[in-house]
Structure formats: C-alpha cells, structure tokens
Amino acid sequence: MQDTSRAELGNNGVLSNDSPEVTFWFDDYYIAVVWNELLLSYDAHIYKQTCDGVLVHFTSTGGKSLQSASKQARQTILGKPVR
Numbered sequence: 718m719q720d721t722s723r724a725e726l727g728n729n730g731v732l733s734n735d736s737p738e739v740t741f742w743f744d745d746y747y748i749a750v751v752w753n754e755l756l757l758s759y760d761a762h763i764y765k766q767t768c769d770g771v772l773v774h775f776t777s778t779g780g781k782s783l784q785s786a787s788k789q790a791r792q793t794i795l796g797k798p799v800r
Contacts, residue, residue, distance in 0.1 A: 739783055747772055748790045750783055759786035763793065 738751040747764040760779045764772040778793050780786035792798070 739787070741787070743791055743794055746775065746790075746794050748787065750786045750790070753779065759783055761786040761790035763790050 738749055740747065740749045742748075745766045747766060749762045749764070750759050751762070753760045756779070758779055758781050760777055762777050763775040765775040766772055776793060778786065778789040780789050
C-alpha cells in the first residue's frame with residue numbers, strides 16, 4: 718500500500734502546530750485530518766477513490782492528536798478493531 722503525506726509547513730520549513738490539515742493517500746483512500754475546534758480534537762475524513770478518479774466520502778473518525786486520528790483512519794480502512 719502506498720502511504721504518502723502532505724502537511725502544511727511553517728515559514729521556516731517545519732511543520733507548524735497550527736497547520737490546518739494533514740492529507741495523505743492510503744491505498745485507494747484519501748485521508749484528510751483536520752482540527753475540530755468544537756470538540757478540541759482531530760477529525761479524519763476518509764474518501765474512497767472510484768475508478769473514474771472521483772473521491773467519494775467513505776466515513777469519518779478522529780482522535781486527540783494527529784497521530785491517533787491518522788492511525789484510527791488506517792485501522793478503519795484495514796477493517797481492524799479501533800483501540
């Protein structure tokens with residue numbers, strides 16, 4: 718599976734804590750992890766790419782950190798239980 722990431726970099730080229738989102742591909746799925754101000758946590762929106770190249774919303778999950786939200790998204794895609 719291909720897992721490529723893109724994150725917003727600050728002026729000094731370092732990932733800033735206030736970056737609006739982190740996006741990456743995981744197999745045929747596109748994942749966008751964004752900060753949810755109301756819940757004070759991160760939401761991971763998962764999109765499935767169709768054979769036409771169109772992204773269709775698959776599901777959403779989340780976590781208290783970027784790492785936990787992206788891990789939850791990967792586990793959801795793989796069908797593993799979320800812990």
